[in-house]
Every structure is written in structure tokens, then in C-alpha cells.
Amino acid sequence: MSWSSLSLGRRLLWVVLLGTLLLGISLVLGLCLGSTPAGWRRNLAALLGLSGPHDVLATIIWRIRWPRAVLAGLVGATLSLGGLVFQALLRNPLADPYILGVSGGSAVGAIAGLLAGLAPFPGVALLAFMGSMGTLMLVLVITASEPGARKNSLLLAGVMVNAFCSAVIIFLVSITQDARLHNMLHWLMGDLSIAAPGQTTLLICLLIPCFLAILALARPLNLLLMGAETASYLGLNVALTSRILLVVTSLMVSVAVCQSGLVGFVGLVVPHLFRLRLGPDHRLLIPACVLGGGSYLIMCDVVSRVLPSQGEMPVGVITAMVGAPLFVLLLMRSR
Amino acid sequence: MKFFRDMRILAIIGVLGLVAGWLPGSAWAQVHVDQSGRRVDVPASPQRLVTLAASLTEMVFALGAGNRICGVERFSDYPPAARDLPKVGSYISPDLEKIVALRPDLCLAIKDGNPRYVVDRLQSLGIPVYVVDPHKVTGVIATLKEIGRLLNVEGRAGKLAAALTHRYQRIKGLAAQAVRRPRVFFQIGISPIVSAGSHTFIDELITTAGGLNLAAGKVPYPRFSQEQILALQPELIIITSMARGGGFEQVKAGWESWQTLPAARHHRIFLVDSDIMDRPSPRLLDGLELLFRLIHPELAGELSGKLP
Amino acid sequence: MPAAVSAKHLQVSYNGQPVLRDLCLEVPAGAFFIIIGPNSSGKTTLLRALAGAVQPQQGHVEIWGKPISHFAPKSLARLVAVVPQRVATDIPFTVQEVVLMGRSPHLGLMGLEQPRDLELAMEAMTVTRVNHLARRPLMQLSGGELQRVIIARALCQQPRLLLLDEPTAALDPAHQVSIMDLMAQLRAERGLTVVMVSHDLNLAAMYGQQLLLMQEGKSMHSGPPAEVLTYEKLEQVYGCAMLVDENPLGRVPRVTLVPKRFLGPPLG
Numbered sequence: 001m002s003w004s005s006l007s008l009g010r011r012l013l014w015v016v017l018l019g020t021l022l023l024g025i026s027l028v029l030g031l032c033l034g035s036t037p038a039g040w041r042r043n044l045a046a047l048l049g050l051s052g053p054h055d056v057l058a059t060i061i062w063r064i065r066w067p068r069a070v071l072a073g074l075v076g077a078t079l080s081l082g083g084l085v086f087q088a089l090l091r092n093p094l095a096d097p098y099i100l101g102v103s104g105g106s107a108v109g110a111i112a113g114l115l116a117g118l119a120p121f122p123g124v125a126l127l128a129f130m131g132s133m134g135t136l137m138l139v140l141v142i143t144a145s146e147p148g149a150r151k152n153s154l155l156l157a158g159v160m161v162n163a164f165c166s167a168v169i170i171f172l173v174s175i176t177q178d179a180r181l182h183n184m185l186h187w188l189m190g191d192l193s194i195a196a197p198g199q200t201t202l203l204i205c206l207l208i209p210c211f212l213a214i215l216a217l218a219r220p221l222n223l224l225l226m227g228a229e230t231a232s233y234l235g236l237n238v239a240l241t242s243r244i245l246l247v248v249t250s251l252m253v254s255v256a257v258c259q260s261g262l263v264g265f266v267g268l269v270v271p272h273l274f275r276l277r278l279g280p281d282h283r284l285l286i287p288a289c290v291l292g293g294g295s296y297l298i299m300c301d302v303v304s305r306v307l308p309s310q311g312e313m314p315v316g317v318i319t320a321m322v323g324a325p326l327f328v329l330l331l332m333r334s335r
Numbered sequence: 336m337k338f339f340r341d342m343r344i345l346a347i348i349g350v351l352g353l354v355a356g357w358l359p360g361s362a363w364a365q366v367h368v369d370q371s372g373r374r375v376d377v378p379a380s381p382q383r384l385v386t387l388a389a390s391l392t393e394m395v396f397a398l399g400a401g402n403r404i405c406g407v408e409r410f411s412d413y414p415p416a417a418r419d420l421p422k423v424g425s426y427i428s429p430d431l432e433k434i435v436a437l438r439p440d441l442c443l444a445i446k447d448g449n450p451r452y453v454v455d456r457l458q459s460l461g462i463p464v465y466v467v468d469p470h471k472v473t474g475v476i477a478t479l480k481e482i483g484r485l486l487n488v489e490g491r492a493g494k495l496a497a498a499l500t501h502r503y504q505r506i507k508g509l510a511a512q513a514v515r516r517p518r519v520f521f522q523i524g525i526s527p528i529v530s531a532g533s534h535t536f537i538d539e540l541i542t543t544a545g546g547l548n549l550a551a552g553k554v555p556y557p558r559f560s561q562e563q564i565l566a567l568q569p570e571l572i573i574i575t576s577m578a579r580g581g582g583f584e585q586v587k588a589g590w591e592s593w594q595t596l597p598a599a600r601h602h603r604i605f606l607v608d609s610d611i612m613d614r615p616s617p618r619l620l621d622g623l624e625l626l627f628r629l630i631h632p633e634l635a636g637e638l639s640g641k642l643p
Numbered sequence: 644m645p646a647a648v649s650a651k652h653l654q655v656s657y658n659g660q661p662v663l664r665d666l667c668l669e670v671p672a673g674a675f676f677i678i679i680g681p682n683s684s685g686k687t688t689l690l691r692a693l694a695g696a697v698q699p700q701q702g703h704v705e706i707w708g709k710p711i712s713h714f715a716p717k718s719l720a721r722l723v724a725v726v727p728q729r730v731a732t733d734i735p736f737t738v739q740e741v742v743l744m745g746r747s748p749h750l751g752l753m754g755l756e757q758p759r760d761l762e763l764a765m766e767a768m769t770v771t772r773v774n775h776l777a778r779r780p781l782m783q784l785s786g787g788e789l790q791r792v793i794i795a796r797a798l799c800q801q802p803r804l805l806l807l808d809e810p811t812a813a814l815d816p817a818h819q820v821s822i823m824d825l826m827a828q829l830r831a832e833r834g835l836t837v838v839m840v841s842h843d844l845n846l847a848a849m850y851g852q853q854l855l856l857m858q859e860g861k862s863m864h865s866g867p868p869a870e871v872l873t874y875e876k877l878e879q880v881y882g883c884a885m886l887v888d889e890n891p892l893g894r895v896p897r898v899t900l901v902p903k904r905f906l907g908p909p910l911g
Contacts, residue, residue, distance in 0.1 A: 059435055059461075063435075063460055193428050223744060225731070226734070236716060279737075
């Protein structure tokens, strides 16, 4: 009650403050936790660069954990934001960032790249990106001829293209027998372990403009929630806005997915979690999803790293295992 | 002799270091070209090794340098002493941070298994990675010698290589006496049924032991249906298993029920340990000898008499 | 002075089925204009065409003399506000948030609402008497409350032309009268032009200055209520018997439906 009595500006300030705090905490956790245990004193020294140039912990923190945490943060933010936008755009609470076939297309591309023996970056990433752009074009072409009922035909075309792609994926997986199979399965479950510093810089340059573009469209997204016709009565160019949102969102999701593989569930859970708490206003939800979604995936990645397993656990396993119960819990408490 | 050579290298490096004004660890290194064609700076006598494949762990132990290993790939289970060493994850996605934390001065990797980007990433973190790519038994023996040179245990490597070569040649000689080559189906997967084609270690072992690999062909690990195998009429079926659990026994019993199979009629369906058949390690020779006994029991008498 | 809104020979069809046929209309600025007609006579489609939400196959709509297709969506929304028949209530926006959406055409892309916008929203909610509901989620409102919230949102757009699609349907008489009075008041006080689709012939007779009687997508009759609401015209269009007399409240027609049992001697 007291929350909703705050002005929007105040609420926005709180969301950004708490979100940044959460992101900061998860980044510190992401830097300090891993398979190499170290006391907080040594971690602090290494974090602040006081441990000398040849300290192994400093190398681990800044050259292995840092790019990985940044990649996790960016991918988490992108997927959450992507889910948020698609849920509003298609007015469907089950929409996820992969809904328009981005996942299927990029998986086909990535697997083709792995089969060709390319490196994860830039080879596989580039093919994955091309794959998702290809399916996106296909979906847009399929739906362009149908001016009415666009929402449903988009969903349907996305589902069809995804189904076709997963058949292709299973075909490719089943004709592969060697070590590349393991690589493919890792990619399909989401894999952040190969983050390298150069990759993350490129991602930042590509993704931050997309985040800003979507933030600029926060109010139009609110209007779209009221239905396309109402939105147009309120002065929104619905066709243009939807198209921009579709393309920008799919673009950023493909950029993220081609680096991380298919991390599931983030785009579904995070936006709903914040909606339960913050209400439907996108001017609050967009910053919340970027900051909170980033933190969420960083935390999940930390869990996947410190879980006592022999080798890496795909982060997609953790996002689903943590996300689903968390979501159900919050849903029950909000009733 | 060896002592003097080491001293000479030390002296040269020392002088170079003084001239250049620095003497960091890397100045100890020699440049080697590994089997994937990469140039690697390997320290003169590496003391902290990480082996990124079980076969490499076995090789280093066989060379008597097991005490220098500080981390192994997770499936490294032989010799038993390897099981107690710190694990650094799987060969496909090793735990980079654990490797860095172990501060190795050399990582050994294998081209068929460890992805190239893992090798590059480790190299970029300042850890020299030497990649081997053994094919055929002779390649394994040559690789052993090469690793021996890297680890400065050439003497021991030479002796080991000679012993292995001798065992290999003996089987080859015995197999040449066989009048015919029995038809062998080698099963490495239960569902689907998978076998090993040409250019695999398994194919080489079967052929060298005087058998005919029914799965020979371009596909490295081809799949088969049950009816294809019935049609192929194998005289031997060899099933590999990691752990001899009920699953493999059931497969064996399943084949034994097909009386149209020559292998079933003559009770020549066997379970063998996969580790000695497909790991490019010195134990391949154990695998070869075992296969020879199974394929040509009539000639095996001579072998057992001369076992070292 | 040009008409607030005029339609010239509108032709609209859905899937080859004509919905509007060669329809012309002209609403003078400041008028209270009510569109009546039987079900599926094309009233709602006409209203949507006037709002620019339907592209006619032929003919065009002009707003203050300027073809509607020449307007940018935003500048059109600053001139014309629409109260649709149905609105989405499944999204838990609060009343105040929904009313503030009416400020959209006046705001930049990202900007938050300024105090002035909040003032206007409060004022609109006061005028429509929903200010006590400001923090309530939309989905908890009754039909009458919801209708007034949507009207408040439309007022927040500060339009010169207000288009309403059956705003009094499904409301009890008190709410019907309060909404109609509100429209009359806004028209009188602010010079707002009001165009409304209605099923209620008596409300149309009492509040409308100009009526348009539609049938099968065509304009049958238009003019002041006394001219349009005659029993011949109504019976011809609606196909049922109606009694038209003078309303005791003043010189406007009163329409009474005539049940079958009053029409003649019962058979048998």
C-alpha cells in the first residue's frame, strides 16, 4: 500500500538503487566465489589489486571470473528484458524471449558451427546469430502478408519455425557421435564458461544501445498492454512501434544467445517476479529486469560453479531449478 | 652428462637474462612445436603438470612422473594413485579457474578431445599447453617418447617405448601365422548399437590381433541395427563396458539367445574393459594382447608363455 | 468554420462484406451528435472510421477540414479522444495510471509525467467522480466506474472531439444519466464536440442535438431528434412497432416500445 502511494519518480529511484545494489552484490559474489576457495581477506586484496602482479587469485578473479560474471549479467539482463517486451507485445504471459524462433534458429546455426569445428567465438557465435536472424526474417515474412490478427500469427509462426528448427537440431545431434556431441548439448543447455574479455566488450557495445532503445519505449509498452486499438487512440503508431520492438528485442536476444547458448527460464521468471512486486508499469519494470535479471543469472552462474560437481554444470539447469520453485512461491504468497 | 647439459642451458639463460636485464620464469623455457603444430614454450623440466585427458595421465604415470602431476581430468582413474589427485573438470569443459589455481608449469592436452578454444584460453592465461595427437599404436609409443623428452625422463621413456614396441611386434608376428581372420563385431554402445570404424584404435587393435573388423569403413563410430548384425554373421562379439554392470551382461545374454549367430553358437561373446581399448595410453598393448587371446585362442599359448 | 468531423462517401467492408455504404456525415463543432440504429447497422465501424482506426476502401474522413490520414498519430490523439465500448482490464494498472495514459500524446518518449499532468489527471477524475478510486486496480471496478475512468482518460487527452461507443450500455439508470449529463456539461463548458453511438433512443432524444439513424451501413435519416425520431422512420428502420409522443419533460420526442399484445386482438 505504501509502495503504490509513492510517486513514480520515487519508485523508479528505489528500483534503480536496489537493483544496482543487488547487481553490485552479485558481481562481488561472482568474483569471490568459485571452485578455488579463498578467505575474504585474500579476495579483498585481489579485488582491490593489492596482491601483486603474479598473484594467482588475482588472475582467476580478473581474467576468468570477471568476463564470465559480466557475460552472465548481460545475458541475464537481455533475456529478462526480452521476455518482458514479448509478454507485453503479444499480450501473452507465457511469451518468452525465444518466442519468435530466435532459439531454434541460433541453435541450428550454432550446431552447424560446432559440426564444422569452428571456435565458439567468433565462428559459432556468428553462425548462431545468422541462424536467429534468418528465422526472424522468415517469421516476419510469414506474418507480413496477414494484416489482421498479427499477434496470433506471430505466435503461431514462431512456434512453427521453432518446432521445425528443433527437428533439425535433433537430426544433427543424432548423426553426430564424437566429442562435438558433448559440445552441442552444452550449448543447448546454456554455457557461460567460455567467456573471454574481448567477447564481453563487444556484447556491451551491442546490447546497451538495445536496452536504451527499449527503455525509451517504456510508455508505448504500457499503452500496448491496453490493447492495440486503445494504444492507437492514445496517439501511438502501433505498427511502427511493435515492429521496432520486435526487431530490437530479437536482435539483442540473438546477440546474447549466440554467446551463451540457450539459457532457459530467465526470460519467463524474472519479468513475472518483478510484475508481482512492482505492478505493470514498464518504466519500472525495464530497469528492474535489466538490473535484476542480470543479478539473477550471475547468481545462478555462481551456484553452478560452486556446486560440488565434477566439472561444469550448465547454467540453464540452475536457472530452471531455482526459478520455477521461486516463481511458484511468490505467486502463492501474492494471492 | 645430463647434469652438464642442464648446467650449460642454465648458464646460457642466465647470461641472456643478465644481458636483457630480466630473469622471469619464462626464460627457462624452450620452444617446442607440439603435435598440432603450435609453438609452445615448455620449461626445461616441468614440475607441475595438469593432464587434460585420462590417457595423458596414464602416460605420465607410466613414465614414472606421476608425482609431478598436480591436477587431472575427471575420468583419470588409472593407475589408482591418479584417483586421489585434484580433478580439473571434464576434458570438454575443464574448470579454467581450478587449473589456474593449481599453478601448473605445463598442461598436456589431446587434440581429439580437448577443444581448441580451451587450449587457446589456457595459453592466453599464461599456461603453456602442449597438445598431442597420437594415432595408431606406433603413434602412442612415439608420443610417450616425446612426453618423456618434455619431462626430462628420456631414458625411462626410451626403455618403455622399446618394451611396448617389442610386445606390439610379437602380436603382429603371431597374428601373421593365423590361417584366417575371424569376423569380429565390436560393440561400444548399447542403445543405439555403436561400433568402431576404420581409423580408430579399436579397428587397429582388431586388425593387428588378426581379426576382421565388421564395422570397418569411413564412419568412425557407425550405428547398427540388430538385423544388420544378424546379417553380418560375426564369429565374435566383443562388448566394451566401463563398469561391468547388469546392462552389459544383459546385452551379452541377448546376443547369446540368437542361435543363428556363429558367435552365440560357439560361445564367443565377451565383455572387455573399454579403458584398455580406446585410450591412447600404454595399456593399449594390454588390450591388444587380450584381443589376440580372444580372437586366436589357438595361438595364445605361445603368448602366455612369454609374458613379461 | 469547418465541421469538427465529416465523412465523405465512406465505403468500408470486412472480407468483402460491406459494412458502410457511401456514408456521409457532418458534425458541426460543439455539437452533441448521436448515432443510432439497429444492431449490425455499422455504428461502431463508423465511429472507428471517424477515429482513424479503420481505413475506408473509398471516401475519407476529415477532422476540422483536414483529411484524417494527414495527421500523425500523436497530433490526432491531441484532437480526438475515443471511449471504446470494451477496454482491457486484465492488466493490474491502477485507475490513476490509466487516466494518466491520456497524457501520452502530450508527452515525449521517455519523460515521466510532470506535476501539471498529475493535476490534469486529478481534475479529470474529479469531473468524472472517480478520484476516490485513484489507487484501485482497474479490474476491481464496477461497470459504471470503469466507464467513467475511461472517460476521465479521454478528457486527460484534452481533446476537442470526443467519440464514445455506447458509454451507457449495461449501466443502471442513475449512471446513464450521470454520464449523459457529464457529456452535456463538457460540451457546454468546454465547447467539446461529442459524437456518441447509442442504443437508447430516449437518451438520444433528450441529449442529442443532431441524430444519425443508420441501417445496413447506410445513413437513413439525419437531423434534430424531432425530425429523425418519428414512428414511420423508426418502424421502417427497426422493423418493429413503436409509439412516439412528446416527452413530458419538454419538446423532445419520447419513444415507447409496443409489446405484441397491444398490437391488435389476440388470435384465436
